[in-house]
Amino acid sequence: MNFSVTILGCSSATPTLYRHPSAQILNVDERLFLIDCGEGAQMQMRKFKIKFQRINHIFISHLHGDHYLGLMGLLFTFHLLGRTNEVHLYAPNELKKIIDMQLSASQAQLHFPLIFHTIKTDHKKILFEDETITIHSFPLQHRIPTVGFLFEQKKQQRKFKKDILLKENIPHEAFERIKAGEDFTTSDGRILFNKDITVEPAKPHSYAYCSDTGYDESLIPIIRKVELLYHEATFMQEKVNSAKEKLHSTAIEAASIAHKAEVKKLVIGHYSARYDDLQPLLNEAKTVFENTFLAEEGKIFDINII
Amino acid sequence: MNFSVTILGCSSATPTLYRHPSAQILNVDERLFLIDCGEGAQMQMRKFKIKFQRINHIFISHLHGDHYLGLMGLLFTFHLLGRTNEVHLYAPNELKKIIDMQLSASQAQLHFPLIFHTIKTDHKKILFEDETITIHSFPLQHRIPTVGFLFEQKKQQRKFKKDILLKENIPHEAFERIKAGEDFTTSDGRILFNKDITVEPAKPHSYAYCSDTGYDESLIPIIRKVELLYHEATFMQEKVNSAKEKLHSTAIEAASIAHKAEVKKLVIGHYSARYDDLQPLLNEAKTVFENTFLAEEGKIFDINII
Numbered sequence: 001m002n003f004s005v006t007i008l009g010c011s012s013a014t015p016t017l018y019r020h021p022s023a024q025i026l027n028v029d030e031r032l033f034l035i036d037c038g039e040g041a042q043m044q045m046r047k048f049k050i051k052f053q054r055i056n057h058i059f060i061s062h063l064h065g066d067h068y069l070g071l072m073g074l075l076f077t078f079h080l081l082g083r084t085n086e087v088h089l090y091a092p093n094e095l096k097k098i099i100d101m102q103l104s105a106s107q108a109q110l111h112f113p114l115i116f117h118t119i120k121t122d123h124k125k126i127l128f129e130d131e132t133i134t135i136h137s138f139p140l141q142h143r144i145p146t147v148g149f150l151f152e153q154k155k156q157q158r159k160f161k162k163d164i165l166l167k168e169n170i171p172h173e174a175f176e177r178i179k180a181g182e183d184f185t186t187s188d189g190r191i192l193f194n195k196d197i198t199v200e201p202a203k204p205h206s207y208a209y210c211s212d213t214g215y216d217e218s219l220i221p222i223i224r225k226v227e228l229l230y231h232e233a234t235f236m237q238e239k240v241n242s243a244k245e246k247l248h249s250t251a252i253e254a255a256s257i258a259h260k261a262e263v264k265k266l267v268i269g270h271y272s273a274r275y276d277d278l279q280p281l282l283n284e285a286k287t288v289f290e291n292t293f294l295a296e297e298g299k300i301f302d303i304n305i306i
Numbered sequence: 307m308n309f310s311v312t313i314l315g316c317s318s319a320t321p322t323l324y325r326h327p328s329a330q331i332l333n334v335d336e337r338l339f340l341i342d343c344g345e346g347a348q349m350q351m352r353k354f355k356i357k358f359q360r361i362n363h364i365f366i367s368h369l370h371g372d373h374y375l376g377l378m379g380l381l382f383t384f385h386l387l388g389r390t391n392e393v394h395l396y397a398p399n400e401l402k403k404i405i406d407m408q409l410s411a412s413q414a415q416l417h418f419p420l421i422f423h424t425i426k427t428d429h430k431k432i433l434f435e436d437e438t439i440t441i442h443s444f445p446l447q448h449r450i451p452t453v454g455f456l457f458e459q460k461k462q463q464r465k466f467k468k469d470i471l472l473k474e475n476i477p478h479e480a481f482e483r484i485k486a487g488e489d490f491t492t493s494d495g496r497i498l499f500n501k502d503i504t505v506e507p508a509k510p511h512s513y514a515y516c517s518d519t520g521y522d523e524s525l526i527p528i529i530r531k532v533e534l535l536y537h538e539a540t541f542m543q544e545k546v547n548s549a550k551e552k553l554h555s556t557a558i559e560a561a562s563i564a565h566k567a568e569v570k571k572l573v574i575g576h577y578s579a580r581y582d583d584l585q586p587l588l589n590e591a592k593t594v595f596e597n598t599f600l601a602e603e604g605k606i607f608d609i610n611i612i
Contacts, residue, residue, distance in 0.1 A: 014386045015379075017352045039379040040346045046323045063411040065382045069375070073321075073345040076371045080320045094411040101407060105369040105400040107450050144413050 001029045003153070003205040003303040005228065008044040010269035010295035012212075012234050012248070013066045015039070020297060021066035022211055022270060024230070025050055026151055028133060034058045034074075035149060035209050041070035042077050048298050052081065057128065059135075060091035060119075061211060062146035068095065072102050075110065083112045090117045090127050090137070092145055121145035124222060132156075138222045140213035142247045148213070150223065153204035164197045205303045208263075211270050214247040220261045227303050229258050230295065233268035236275070237284055251281040255288035269295030307335050309459070309511040309609040311534065314350040316575035316601040318518075318540050318554070319372045321345070326603060327372035328517055328576060330536070331356055332457055334439060340364045340380075341455060341515050347376035348383050354604050358387065363434065365441075366397035366425075367517060368452035374401065378408050381416065389418045396423045396433050396443070398451055427451035430528060438462075444528045446519035448553045454519070456529065459510035470503045511609045514569075517576050520553040526567045533609050535564050536601065539574035539587055557587040561594035575601030 004027045009020030021038025025045070032054040034041075045052065052074075060068045068091070078087065089095070096116045103110065117127060122145075124138040132154055137147040157179035164170075170184060170192075178184055184192045208223040211232040223229055234248035243250050249257075251268055258266035266289050271278060278294050285292040293301065310333045315326030327344025331351070338360040340347075351358065358380075366374045374397070384393065395401070402422045409416065423433060428451075430444040438460055443453040463485035470476075476490060476498075484490055490498045514529040517538040529535055539561075540554035549556050555563075557574055564572035572595050577584060584600050591598040599607065 014383050015349055015352075017349075020349070021379075039376065040349055043321055043323075043326070043346060046321075063408075065379055065408065065412060069379045070345065073327075073371055073375045077320050092411070094407070098404070098407050098411060101400070101404050102369075102371065105398070105404060105450075106371060144411075 014273040037071040039069040141216040148210040156201035158198035215253040229263040232270035251285040255285040258289040266292040320579040343377040345375040447522040454516040462507035464504035521559040535569040538576035557591040561591040572598040
């Protein structure tokens with residue numbers, strides 16, 4: 001099962017020659033979740049061969065331009081490509097008015113339903129749930145209302161071993177109990193132990209996205225033990241006062257959150273335009289949390305190989 | 307004197323892997339005029355080393371997304387780079403509301419004055435004039451109110467020949483009359499013929515921008531004899547019915563306008579995403595107007611070497 005994050009942009013507010021503003025794709029078994037959508041995201045998606053039609057859910061963390069200014073162009077492109085299936089957009093309320101005003105100015109009526117879900121920015125809230133995944137938003141500490149997103153796969157049922165259903169005459173009505181872990185007694189009285197006829201399902205994966213935020217320990221219980229954490233790291237530690245003032249984080253602060261929350265792997269990003277070379281940011285983070293990686297455009301973080 | 311157009315984007319509404327949506331820079335002696343501002347324009351400006359601080363005037367032809375969705379990001383970047391000098395924005399009225407709503411959502415107040423000039427889309431109108439240049443908007447035929455832009459340098463006064471003011475004792479109060487073409491009689495009664503003491507100023511240059519528009523002969527008197535014409539050419543001639551329906555033009559239609567308006571040079575652009583290879587569009591245009599060129603990203607059309 002695919003569970004991976006592709007970085008489309010990793011710059012902070014001022015894009016540079018080599019870095020676009022924030023946007024990521026979470027691929028959960030070929031369902032694509034777009035997380036933030038900075039300017040140029042649609043061009044980056046073409047570059048990295050992201051299939052537009054597989055995106056049905058878009059999450060916008062807050063309304064600073066570097067996190068959403070690519071959205072309107074992407075929606076127009078969906079429209080022009082003839083899309084008819086729904087898009088679910090999870091975002092702060094004002095974005096609906098901004099979109100409606102831009103649709104009105106262009107006298108366009110989208111060919112597909114755009115279903116707007118207003119994000120609450122003051123408490124953790126479930127945004128989406130089905131049989132395989134749960135998605136929450138949770139508040140971050142930033143200059144305007146901002147949320148992070150937590151994606152958690154659900155634990156799947158056990159699966160029958162290969163060919164077992166050909167070898168044994170197990171009635172259909174027993175399937176659910178066996179997949180839930182029970183043993184099975186055959187019609188001739190043999191006990192088939194569950195461990196002999198089923199296999200463990202894949203471990204459920206988890207991903208948390210925290211951009212933009214000041215250092216905030218109240219995040220720790222929310223993201224505890226996620227496999228992959230993306231946490232912004234706008235500044236080096238020498239700029240910790242700028243970070244505090246602007247409600248951003250340093251690389252060391254991001255790593256401290258990762259360490260205290262006992263996550264498996266940390267990805268940092270949202271770099272200030274002042275840094276051409278990102279290695280010093282990585283080095284600082286690694287002093288606190290060794291399993292840290294740099295977000296870079298086009299890089300794919302596969303959660304199966306953490 | 308520099309008078310050149312740099313292409314930042316030349317795609318129609320759906321950007322492709324290699325083509326950004328419409329945006330151009332007209333450089334008039336190092337004053338930069340930004341004409342349309344599709345998504346990604348600011349990244350293109352970095353790529354092609356355009357000096358952000360030299361842009362004081364921005365012209366938006368209409369409110370289809372591919373002509374203005376890069377503007378908000380550019381304004382935020384101006385702000386973050388610490389700009390304090392005025393930006394004059396010439397655009398349809400609704401853009402002011404769209405900008406204000408996005409500033410409000412981000413709780414940002416720009417550090418520089420953004421002076422909004424509402425474009426009238428129903429008749430030719432002067433937008434800007436100083437001692438060196440006149441800029442008009444004029445209506446185009448498109449699905450929503452749309453204008454083109456005409457940039458015309460003013461004829462400059464004649465200039466004194468090198469060293470003449472050292473050789474002859476010409477009083478300051480006679481300068482303007484001589485620069486306007488009059489002869490001068492010296493205090494000892496000699497006539498200095500104007501042609502002997504002055505030189506012809508550089509020929510004033512002109513540029514017209516027509517995107518997006520259906521084929522429209524009413525443009526011809528407005529753009530007659532401009533040196534450089536940019537005219538959209540979304541389609542090949544086999545798609546002339548699509549062009550008519552969508553109020554776009556074919557390459558041959560663009561070339562016909564160039565021919566009938568007796569312009570010196572034509573640049574075509576705003577290509578449909580269906581065309582990977584642009585050469586056939588150029589070939590078709592050249593059957594009607596030989597001096598045609600393709601807009602391509604980063605290409606500079608220097609009007610001094612037409």
